[in-house]
Amino acid sequence: MATTPENLRDQVVTAFGATPDPRMRELLTTLAKHLHDFAIETNLTVEEWLGGIEFLTAVGKMSDEKRQECVLLSDVFGLSALVDFLNGPQDQDATENALLGPFYVSDAPLMENGDSIVQQHEGEPVRLEGRVTGKGGEPLPGAQIEIWQIAANGQYDGQDPDMVENNMRGRFRTDDEGRYWLVTNRPFGYSVPTDGPVGRLLDVLGRDPMRAAHIHLRVSADGYQPLVTQMYDADCDYLETDVVFGVRESLITPLEDDGDGGFIARFNVRLAPAG
Ligand SMILES: [Fe+2]
The missing domain is CATH 1.10.287 (Helix Hairpins)
Structure with missing residues (x-):
């Protein structure tokens, strides 16, 4: 044959x-x-195949536990967002999930409601508040909210050796009515690293390397599926063009002027029951 x-x-x-x-x-x-x-x-063609091999080799050479160019490649292809979507809560009533990203740590300090996670690099102050409920709207007291975001100097605490440990990071518990509230900075869009092969790919594609402004959250409560999600600032220029395709419409949240130089954001979370 x-x-x-x-x-x-x-x-x-x-x-x-x-x-x-x-x-x-x-x-x-x-x-x-x-x-x-x-x-x-x-x-x-042979040249194109070789070009692809050289590209993947460069991506591999730039990948270690500190710089995850392979993950970034998956991210800009939207593959990370797709896998996340395929594996998110199947329950229509639950809050949508979003990418965990590379900067989650599981042992952020436990703080009191009302505390600020800003230890260093003050930005525009935001009071973030909301309720954690089950899918029927029943409040979940004692639910855990883990929160982390980029600092006003454009770095996460894991990226900047000069940053105070756990800056812009904290763990909170909801009160008897399932409420949480805390102080943070207004998030802002930031560029993914562009000095490697994935940056060259973005150049070829003519894509903006910016992520939409977001705050990371992980919410968990006994008897419910833990949720990893992101709150997106409604007043951000990069919602439509988020370089990693991470934005979900239901997670876009308006920040209201508090009349005192800061903002208030309300972000409620509905958890799906465990398996
Ligand atoms: Fe992030």
Whole structure:
């Protein structure tokens, strides 16, 4: 039988189909099929294939525990957002999830409602408040809110060796009525790193490297699925063009002027019941 691109693809898919683990077999055969179809459909040249190999090599060389260029590549392709979406709460009434990002830490200091997470680098003050409820609207007392965001100097505490530990980071518990309230800075859009191969890709695409202004939250309560999400500032220029495709409409929150040089943001969270 003469080899054609299609029967070469089918041979590879069949060979990969010998993988004993069923899930691994599904992943690898589907990946091989789509990879071959991509090359067939675009009539990929040797130069282009080599260019792709060189690009992936550069991405790998720039990836370690501090600089995650591989994750960034997944992010700008929207793959991280897609996987997050596919694995989010299936419950229509629950608050939507959003990307965890690379700067979560699980042991942020426990603070009192009303405390400020701003230890260093003051920005525009925001009182963030809301209620944590179950899907029926029942308040969840003692729910845990973990919050983290970029500091006014444009760095997360994990990025800046000169920053006070746990700056712009805290852990809160809801009161008897499921309420939480705290003080932070108004978030702002920031650029993902552009000095590596993914930055060159964004250049080729003509894409803005900016993330929409956001505050990260992780909310958990006994008997409910933990939620990782982001609150997006409604008055941000990058909501439509967020470089990692992370914005969900239901998470966009208006910041109201408090008449005293600051802002108030209300962000309620509805958790889906555990499994
Ligand atoms: Fe972030």
